[in-house]
Amino acid sequence: MDTNMFCFQCEQTAGCSGCTGKAGVCGKSAQTAQIQDQLTGALIGLAHAANGSLPEGQPIEKVMIESLFATLTNVNFDDDALKALLARVHEKKAELVPGCGSCMSSCGHNDDYDMMRIWEADEDIRSLKSLILFGIRGMAAYAYHAMVLGYENAEVNQFFSKALFALGEDWDMELLLPIVMEVGKYNLLCMELLDKANTESYGTPVPTTVPLAVEKGPFIVVTGHDLKDLQLLLEQTEGKGVNIYTHGEMLPAHGYPELKKYAHLKGNFGTAWQNQQKEFASIPAPILFTTNCLMPPKASYADRVFTTGEVAFPGTVHIDEEKDFTPVIEKALELGGYTEDQAFTGINGGSTVMTGFSHGTVLSVADQVINAVKSGAIRHFFLVAGCDGARPGRNYYTDFVKQTPDDTIILTLACGKYRFNDLDLGTIGGLPRIMDMGQCNDAYGAIKVAVALSEAFGCDVNELPLSMVLSWYEQKAVCILLTLLHLGIKNIRLGPSLPAFLSPNVLNYLVENFGIAPITTPEEDLKELLK
Known part of the structure; x- marks a missing residue:
């Protein structure tokens, strides 16, 4: 080979x-x-x-x-x-x-x-x-x-x-x-x-405030996207004195009624996936990976990494399709967790984040949203969403959100939100200015909201006061982008860099037919998008 x-x-x-x-x-x-x-x-x-x-x-x-x-x-x-x-x-x-x-x-x-x-x-x-x-x-x-x-x-x-x-x-x-x-x-x-x-x-997600602190005692951090794995872990840990904390793309699980009913689903630990090697290095708890994004575990915590489903890494314990999480639970009890409550924050210093703004929730207050747009209280919507990553330039998304005017709403989803989801940007007409719609697959929800708004205003989606500013990292972002193009959505801003697999001719086709453009600076892009 x-x-x-x-x-x-x-x-x-x-x-x-x-x-x-x-x-x-x-x-x-x-x-x-x-x-x-x-x-x-x-x-x-x-x-x-x-x-x-x-x-x-x-x-x-x-x-x-x-x-x-x-x-x-x-x-x-x-x-x-x-x-x-x-x-x-x-x-x-x-x-x-x-x-x-x-x-x-x-x-x-x-x-x-x-x-x-x-x-x-x-x-x-x-x-x-x-x-x-x-x-x-x-x-x-x-x-x-x-x-x-x-x-x-x-x-x-x-x-x-x-x-x-x-x-x-x-x-x-x-x-x-x-x-x-x-x-x-x-x-x-x-x-x-x-x-x-x-x-x-699991029910229609509802807006939920999620603490970033970790309580004393045994706990397990579960990361990835698979809600079924989380459900089974919650069932198997109930009554055993082991708390469960989400990480990364598992954060939106807190909004689902059938999952949030478990009292030992306590909060969210850490930030985006690319920080895991630093954040997992010293926690006295096991980590269960249910999907991407797994980074090669460092020696300091490799013995605390468990995988399941299609996720696998040599030398780590893999939970097979029988889904018996006993080894994870035993490791949590052995490690014992923290002896005192621990206070953690997001990258901007916030101690809580919100999630649960599914399309069902947003559309349930559609009249309130439409009236706010008609009255001028809401001038523009930004979908700032996608994957996070470690490449320099991703601070753009934090700066972009911080600079959005007070009369704009930021819809977000996927792990790119960890750049700014702990910011307190206030509210408009009782609605928070940052609304986390869920995981990357919940781009479907954002599409549902956009289509509903276009029908309410009697216009094309591309005529809405809505701009999409997306970050990409891996292949799920590719299929979502292709879905947006299939729907004819134009003028998407994409970054932090354009895909290496796009040839000049294919890129030109996307630019000419869909107006895709690379991000520039928050100031220039906001100026252009708010024209």
Whole structure:
């Protein structure tokens, strides 16, 4: 196996062009990156064996979703776990085309796809195929979370196979571009599915103030996005003297009635995912990772890291699909937690944050919002949302929010909000100026609010006093962006840098047709957006 890698799927890729050495910026080794490429190539081969469809009686969507999710940035660093997924893909393929592997004919049904054909392709083809691949990886994460709650969508599952099939074809830009836009279409269905799964399982989120302090005694920090894992952990810790604290994208769980009813779900620990190696270094408690974003654990806390689902890291304890969290609970009791209550703050010094402003909550006061706009009390809405990361330049989002005028509302979601969600910007007409709508998948909620407002005012979404200022890091941000483009939303500001996988021609297409622009400075962008 080659000792080098090629990967440019995340925002922090080396030199803004691609990680090509022995390890990626995320900590993924060249060997792990190559196994992930083999897994992706096998998925493309599986889709070709199925002729880009989902065969009846031989379900392949589950292994497709799980494998795509495992190749997302900061999810799976464990070569053995990835090889096990690779074996499952090959098993499914053998079931579809029995005996085909022994045939020497190059019909396309007996081969795994060589991913170098994409990485070394014409830059425009590589760019479009990257948008498709990274988009369906992000979409697979949402489909996975819905799937574990018992919710699936046949159209979404069918599209995974169609998109993987397209990646293995020698199609030109004219054929690939519609597939790119379809990623956005089907990701919208997928986010709608997950929204339904979450709200039907746990209720409609309600505005909730969440403390950032940690009480004395044993506790567990749970991070990621998987609400089912949190539910099971809460059930298994009830009455055992172990408190639960969310971290990162798990923060919005505090707004769900069926989760907030647990008295030992106490608060939120820490800030955004990229600060975990510092924040987890000395806490006397275990950390449970349910999804991305896992960074390679430092020696100071590696023995306190537990993973579950598709998340894995060599040497850490993995909780299998039986979801028995006893090892995590025992570790919490062994460590004992803090001997005294601890006061922590957000990056701006705030001691609490708010969450729970779902589309159901916001639309329940739609008349209040509409009247505030008509009266001039609310001049503009900003959706300042997306992934956080460590690259310099992300302070832009903090500065942008701080400089927004007092007669504007900031809607936010995903982990980018940790740059500013502990700020107190006051209220407008009884509404807080910062409203956290939830996780990254809750972009669906922001879309619902925008569509409702456009209908109320009898205008196109692009004519609303609404601007989108987004930050991106990994592949879920890619599929959300493609969903916004599918809906025809224009003039999005994107940063802190543009994706390395966008070729000049593809970027020009997005600029000319959708007005996508890179962020500049908070002052200049605010001046332009408030014209």
